Amino acid sequence: MTATSATAPTDHSHRFHTIVTTVENKPGVLARVAGLFARRGFNIESLAVAPTADERFSRITFTVDVASSSLEQVVKQLDKLINVVEISELSPTESVERELMLVTVDVAAGRRHELLELVDDFRAYVLDANQSQMMLSLAARPGRLDEFEEHLRDFGIVQLQRTGRVALPSLDS
Amino acid sequence: MDMNGGQALVKALECEGVEVVFGLPGGAILPVYDPIIESTIRHILVRHEQGAGHMAEGYAHATGRPGVAMITSGPGATNGVTPLCDAYMDSIPLVCITGQVPYAAIGTDAFQECDTTGITLSVTKHNFLVTEAQDIPRIIHEAFHIATTGRPGPVLVDIPKDIVDPRNPRSAMTWYEPTDDIMELPGYRPATTGDPEMIRAAAEMICAAERPVLYAGGGILKARAAAELLALAELIDVPVVTTLMARGCFPDSHELCLGMPGMHGNYTAVTAMQSSDLLIALGARFDDRVTGRLDGFAPDAKVIHVDIDAAELGKVRNPDVAIRGDCKLVIAELVEALKACGGLEAQPDRRAWRSQISGWQERHPLVYEQSEPGELLKPQYVLEVLRDSTPDDTIVTSGVGQHQMWASQYWRFDHPYTWINSGGLGTMGFSVPAAIGAKVGMPDRMVWAVDGDGCFQMTAQELVTASMERIPIKVALFNNAYLGMVRQWQEMFYEERYSEVYLSYEIPDYVKWAEAMGCVALRVEAPEEVAPAINKANEIDDRPVVLEFRSAAEENVYPMVPAGQSNSDIVVDPSQR
Numbered sequence: 001m002t003a004t005s006a007t008a009p010t011d012h013s014h015r016f017h018t019i020v021t022t023v024e025n026k027p028g029v030l031a032r033v034a035g036l037f038a039r040r041g042f043n044i045e046s047l048a049v050a051p052t053a054d055e056r057f058s059r060i061t062f063t064v065d066v067a068s069s070s071l072e073q074v075v076k077q078l079d080k081l082i083n084v085v086e087i088s089e090l091s092p093t094e095s096v097e098r099e100l101m102l103v104t105v106d107v108a109a110g111r112r113h114e115l116l117e118l119v120d121d122f123r124a125y126v127l128d129a130n131q132s133q134m135m136l137s138l139a140a141r142p143g144r145l146d147e148f149e150e151h152l153r154d155f156g157i158v159q160l161q162r163t164g165r166v167a168l169p170s171l172d173s
Numbered sequence: 174m175d176m177n178g179g180q181a182l183v184k185a186l187e188c189e190g191v192e193v194v195f196g197l198p199g200g201a202i203l204p205v206y207d208p209i210i211e212s213t214i215r216h217i218l219v220r221h222e223q224g225a226g227h228m229a230e231g232y233a234h235a236t237g238r239p240g241v242a243m244i245t246s247g248p249g250a251t252n253g254v255t256p257l258c259d260a261y262m263d264s265i266p267l268v269c270i271t272g273q274v275p276y277a278a279i280g281t282d283a284f285q286e287c288d289t290t291g292i293t294l295s296v297t298k299h300n301f302l303v304t305e306a307q308d309i310p311r312i313i314h315e316a317f318h319i320a321t322t323g324r325p326g327p328v329l330v331d332i333p334k335d336i337v338d339p340r341n342p343r344s345a346m347t348w349y350e351p352t353d354d355i356m357e358l359p360g361y362r363p364a365t366t367g368d369p370e371m372i373r374a375a376a377e378m379i380c381a382a383e384r385p386v387l388y389a390g391g392g393i394l395k396a397r398a399a400a401e402l403l404a405l406a407e408l409i410d411v412p413v414v415t416t417l418m419a420r421g422c423f424p425d426s427h428e429l430c431l432g433m434p435g436m437h438g439n440y441t442a443v444t445a446m447q448s449s450d451l452l453i454a455l456g457a458r459f460d461d462r463v464t465g466r467l468d469g470f471a472p473d474a475k476v477i478h479v480d481i482d483a484a485e486l487g488k489v490r491n492p493d494v495a496i497r498g499d500c501k502l503v504i505a506e507l508v509e510a511l512k513a514c515g516g517l518e519a520q521p522d523r524r525a526w527r528s529q530i531s532g533w534q535e536r537h538p539l540v541y542e543q544s545e546p547g548e549l550l551k552p553q554y555v556l557e558v559l560r561d562s563t564p565d566d567t568i569v570t571s572g573v574g575q576h577q578m579w580a581s582q583y584w585r586f587d588h589p590y591t592w593i594n595s596g597g598l599g600t601m602g603f604s605v606p607a608a609i610g611a612k613v614g615m616p617d618r619m620v621w622a623v624d625g626d627g628c629f630q631m632t633a634q635e636l637v638t639a640s641m642e643r644i645p646i647k648v649a650l651f652n653n654a655y656l657g658m659v660r661q662w663q664e665m666f667y668e669e670r671y672s673e674v675y676l677s678y679e680i681p682d683y684v685k686w687a688e689a690m691g692c693v694a695l696r697v698e699a700p701e702e703v704a705p706a707i708n709k710a711n712e713i714d715d716r717p718v719v720l721e722f723r724s725a726a727e728e729n730v731y732p733m734v735p736a737g738q739s740n741s742d743i744v745v746d747p748s749q750r
Contacts, residue, residue, distance in 0.1 A: 009311070032294060039295045076484035082299040082320060085360040142574060 016045055016063045017071050018097065018167050021078060022086040025051055025058045029083045032059060036081060043076050046099075046164030058086060061166045090167045097167040101138045101148070102127070106156035107134050114153060122148050133158060177344040178306030178350065179337035182270070184210040185313035190349050191241050193217060193232065193613055195225040198284055199245025199463060202272030206339040207676055210400065217613065217642050222249050224606040224635040226256020229623045230265045231610025234593040235568055236616075237397060239266040239320050239349030240610060247285030250331075251292065255600060258296035260327040262597025264395055266320040267327035268313075269297075275335035276304060276343070288354065289331045306336040306346035308373060313356055314351035324482040325395055342511040354740060367506060369499030375453075375477045375494045376510035379517050382475075384526045385411045388434070391596070392456015392480060394716030396500035399423065399589040402455065405508050409520050414442040416457055418596040421586035432532070433462040435733045437578040440537035440745055445530055448742050449474045456480060456500045459489035462596070469739025479503045539582055540746050541728070544700065549725040552576060552651045554581040555703055559649055562707045567619045568611050572604040572628030575657035578730045579661025580623040597742035604633030608646040609639050619711065620645070626652040626676055626683070639717040640691025646717050648687075649711050654678040661729045678723060687719035694719040 017061040023029045030049055037044050045063040051060050064074055071089065078084050090097075107115050115134060119126060138148050142165050149160065176184070182205055186194070193215045197204040209216055219225040222244040228242025239249040240720055244253050250271045260267040290300045299319050301312050307331075316328040335341040349355070353700050372658065379385060379656045393402050399422045406429050413423045414434040420610055423430050432439035446452060457463070462552055464470040478492035479486070486495040496503055511519075541553040554640055569584055571577040571594040586592050595603040608622035629650050640644055660674040687694035693713055697706045697720055708719040731746040 028290065031291065035294050072483065073488060079483055080482070082358060082361050095329075 001072065015065055017066050017090070018090045018095065018165065019062045019064060019075065019078070020064070020088050020090055020167060021060045021084050022057050023060055024085060025056055026083060029058070030060070032081055032083060032170040033078065036077055037074075040073070040077055046162075048164040048166050060168075065166060081089060086107060088169070094168045095169050097141055097165045098139055099142045099145055099165040100137065100163045101145045101160065102135065102137050102151060103151050103160045104133055104135045104158040105148070106158060108132075110126070111155065117153055118148075124148065174348040176248060176346060176348050177204075177307050177337065177339040179204040179334075179339065179344065180208045180422075181306065181309045181346055181348060182313065182337060183212045183214065185216060185310045185351055186241065187312070188211060189313065189317045190238070192243045195219055195232070195610065196241050196243035196270075197222055197225060197245070197249065199249050199272065201246035201274055201334045202243060202249070202270070202332070203245075204334060204344075205270070205272070205332070210467060210651065214415050215420040215613075215643075217638065218241075219606075220634040221632070221639050222252035223255050223602070223633055224599060224609075224638065226253050226267070226269065227259070227603055227606035227632070228485075228610030228613070228635070229258050229267050229269070230256055230603075231570060231593055231607030232614040232672060233265050233267060233610075234607070235590055235611035238614070239591070240327075241268050241270070243270040244272070245285065246274055246289065247287045249285075249306065250287055250289040254293060254296060257293055257329065258328045259595050259600045260455055261296045261298065264391060265327065268316050268320050269327060270330045270493055271329060271331050272335045273331045275691060276333040277335070281295070283331035283607050288453075289329065293321040293329050296327070296664070298324075300329040300331065301611055302331045303333070303336065306467035307342050309336070309572040310347065310349055310351040310552065311355050314353075315356050318353070318358070319361065324392075346347075351491075364483070364497045364528070365499050365502060367479065367503040369506070371494055371496045372503065372506050372510050375507060375571070376514050378451060378475060378494060379409060379453065379511065380514050381521070381522060382456050383521055384449045385409075385444050385451040385453060385523075386431075386449040386694065387411050387413040388416075388424055388442060388446065388452050388454040388457050389419045390416045390457025392500050393419055394589055395420040396456060396481070397589075398456070398501035398504055401501055401508065403427075405504050408508055408511055408516055408524070410517060412445060412695040414438070414446060415586075416460070416463055416596075417581055417594065419457070420581055420584075420592040424587040426443050426587050426607045428737070431534075433445065433581055435460075436465070436736070437581070437730050437732065438463075439539065441530060441533040443734065443740050444533050446474070447472050448529070450474050454478045454480075455504065456490075458485050464489065464732045465740040466738055469741060471740075478557075492576055492712055502737065513565050522580055524730065536676075537732070537745055537749055540748055542748070544725060549653075549723050550698065550700065550703070552579050552653070552722070552724045552729060553583050553728075554700060555649065555651070555697075555722050555724070558703045559623075559707055560584050562704060563621065563711065564619055567621055568593065568608075568615060568619050568676070569623055570594065570604045570611060570626055571597045571623045572648035573601045573651075573658075575661065575728070575730050576625040576628075576651045592651045601628045605630055605632050605639075605646070606635045608648070609635055609644050612646050622646055622648045623655060624650050625650055626650065626654065626657045629679070629683070630676075633690070634717070636687065636690040636692055636717050637655065643715065645714050645719070647713075648692075648717065649717040650719055650721045651724045652678060652683060653722050653726045653728070655726050656729075657726070658730070660726070664729070665733075666735065681742050683719065683721040687717075687721075690717075692717040692719045694712075694721065696721045696723065699724045734747075
């Protein structure tokens with residue numbers, strides 16, 4: 001999986017829309033999609049791409065900032081790409097979104113317990129640890145990741161990587 | 174049948190009905206040039222790869238069949254980028270075959286390697302990098318399918334040398350028939366028929382409009398819908414404007430034709446759109462050169478927008494009724510829907526609108542002042558004589574600039590596919606190679622390239638191609654010693670501070686240059702010499718002819734909507750102010 005992360009947006013519900021595209025799993029398809037965004041002046045907030053259960057196709061999940069571009073134009077222009085097979089827009093209320101964060105934080109000996117409680121609260125995991133640092137992972141709603149990140153600042157974030165969100169429609173939508 | 178990739182490529186082109194390829198060989202494409210010798214396909218050897226691309230465009234414009242260019246890797250491919258972008262902007266069906274370094278060498282900065290598919294990504298409808306010889310027939314068929322269906326456009330196929338070189342085992346393949354069944358394009362579903370409900374809504378809107386205008390764009394020609402447009406206009410008795418890309422799709426001599434709208438459009442075409450209460454946009458894309466300042470464009474008009482490309486609907490102006498579909502089919506359905514509504518009887522009384530329009534036509538016809546004895550020629554006069562001295566179905570190509578606008582204004586286009594120019598990209602140098610391509614596709618038609626001196630110097634070398642291949646095009650070269658359109662802008666908007674726009678009347682000597690390229694050439698300097706020179710040119714049919722018209726440098730194109738201003742601020746000829 002390749003992914004890029006952005007600085008944590010605070011309000012996802014209106015400005016940022018999630019577009020899920022099924023594309024042919026061929027070399028250069030990601031470049032076509034990314035090139036289209038650049039050429040048409042659209043802003044990608046986050047992007048995640050990986051093969052689907054059917055290896056002929058990949059799924060690319062974008063978050064686009066619709067304050068800077070027309071969502072309709074983004075979708076129509078994407079649809080013109082020959083390798084794009086299907087496009088759907090997922091509204092936050094009718095989909096399930098998840099994002100993964102890996103983060104290394106400083107933790108003084110006296111605060112380890114406090115950090116582990118936070119890990120428990122958020123249902124995060126400890127992936128690695130040494131005398132002075134811990135590496136944690138959390139897969140959750142993007143907003144939940146923002147909150148977790150906020151708490152961790154207090155400890156001191158050494159390195160942080162988010163994947164960009166992936167999404168599927170809710171079962172009853 | 175076992176064959177190699179090079180043979181398969183040529184055979185695949187033959188299967189697509191290709192009769193001519195415009196190209197220039199080089200290292201990476203060399204193996205494909207060997208089976209070309211035995212092929213039925215005519216190859217036209219150009220002098221620069223840009224010329225091959227524009228010839229293929231001219232061919233496609235004139236015939237409606239896809240143009241094919243074949244060029245080598247690296248600099249060959251980069252020289253082809255301009256025509257690809259031109260074809261992309263103007264929706265010209267084009268298939269461009271480029272050689273590439275052997276597959277294993279890709280990414281190593283090999284000799285004459287460039288990332289052709291990467292470079293052309295944003296200027297093609299689609300492109301392919303073929304990795305296996307076995308895929309060649311399928312991909313060539315897919316390329317032609319994509320280029321010619323839906324909104325047409327250029328498709329590039331990049332072919333590594335090893336899969337076409339018989340000395341390389343990677344070139345071995347087994348031939349199969351390239352049919353629609355073998356295409357693998359799960360994401361490509363071009364639209365055809367429009368939504369019947371929207372078509373009914375459009376018909377109702379038309380029946381309620383008091384000041385409607387049919388805004389015909391290049392999509393009418395691409396859809397081969399000129400007959401349908403004529404039927405629609407006559408059924409509802411509504412005037413038509415034809416954009417720069419649509420000239421000829423509706424006869425200029427028809428009483429409903431208002432001519433070209435836009436920055437240098439006819440006053441009546443521009444003003445009718447501005448005053449309209451309903452724009453019926455058919456295969457048009459609300460280009461900035463048509464709309465002027467957008468928030469001042471046709472402020473009272475509702476919009477019906479028909480386009481095969483969904484992304485055009487609402488891209489610039491939000492339509493009240495949007496119909497995605499092929500213009501030919503949608504217009505035919507619209508005609509039926511209007512007949513069902515009662516046809517002409519159901520249309521409101523539009524006599525006031527018609528008399529307003531004829532008032533504009535009377536007050537603001539196109540005008541110029543004929544030159545005084547001893548002065549240089551007026552290009553408008555020359556174009557009128559040329560128009561009146563050539564057959565009705567003459568194909569006219571043009572470069573970009575003042576001469577292009579005058580040609581579009583002063584010609585009388587009464588047939589579709591008689592006007593070929595570079596609209597969207599505005600590619601100087603388009604005229605001569607496009608004329609060659611058009612003449613190859615339509616050998617029985619007279620083809621005149623209208624050109625400026627700035628444009629001519631960009632691609633004139635293709636006259637060598639024309640001479641060598643016996644393609645007898647004719648060039649009307651307007652030499653006003655300037656980059657005329659830029660000069661006009663500097664005069665009007667930069668306080669006559671002329672910066673880097675002067676060329677020269679004398680250097681180069683166009684007559685000697687044209688003669689050196691195998692053409693017959695004449696210099697024309699006085700009005701009375703114009704008709705005899707054109708008549709002489711028209712009689713020559715075994716080689717290209719260049720007529721150099723020494724033209725007045727200070728002549729400006731009017732009317733003009735200054736860039737960034739509203740169409741309501743149209744500037745008319747000084748004599749009409």
